[in-house]
Amino acid sequence: MVQPAMQEIGRLDLSTKRNLILLQVAGFIVLLAAGFLALQAAILLRPDIPAEASFTLSGSEGLAAIAAALAVLIGATTVLVAVHEGVHALFFWLVTGKRPYFGVTGFYAYVGAPPGVAITRNRYLGIALAPLLVVTLAGLLLLPAVPLIALPPLLLLLILNAAGSVGDLIASCWLLRYPPSVLVGDQGVAVVVIRPA
DSSP: OOOOOEEEEEEEETTSHHHHHHHHHHHHHHHHHHHHHHHHHHHHHOTTSOSOOOOOOOHHHHHHHHHHHHHHHHHHHHHHHHHHHHHHHHHHHHHHSSOOEEEEETTEEEEEOOTTOEEEHHHHHHHHHHHHHHHHHHHHHHTTTSOGGGHHHHHHHHHHHHHHTHHHHHHHHHHTTSOTTSEEEEOSSEEEEEEEO
């Protein structure tokens, strides 16, 4: 059977200067919103959180606390990137039956669809939004169960995952302008919409 020729009808390249600025601004807004929502969820689901916390650190104790906070931030970010991109990879593999590819560009990592594979729009939307939904749901389920000391890193992971999903959210919103019948090719930093010529 001869495959029909395909025609590109749209492209969203998130690596252009304009789109990188958009990602940064949108990411900051999502970071603030996710922070607010995560704290509200913690207050609602964890009545054991102390009503008032006092932090008065100085000298070497203050430096140790700052170093520990930085270590938690770096560790949480590393774990988050691996989990976020791993969820994308798992869903690409489940949908296509082929191994996706991993890449790094600038300051972010990405997973792309297997080369030469195009996916229907709605399946692509599921793959794009899977890390935001899976990590958020898992985090909310863990929120009431983790020890109080593990609450800040868990909240940090939820907040950073939401902010780190901004590219997925932008691509998903952009794709909604196309009918479900189109095919989507993922090139890691660019999303291409195609249809038979």
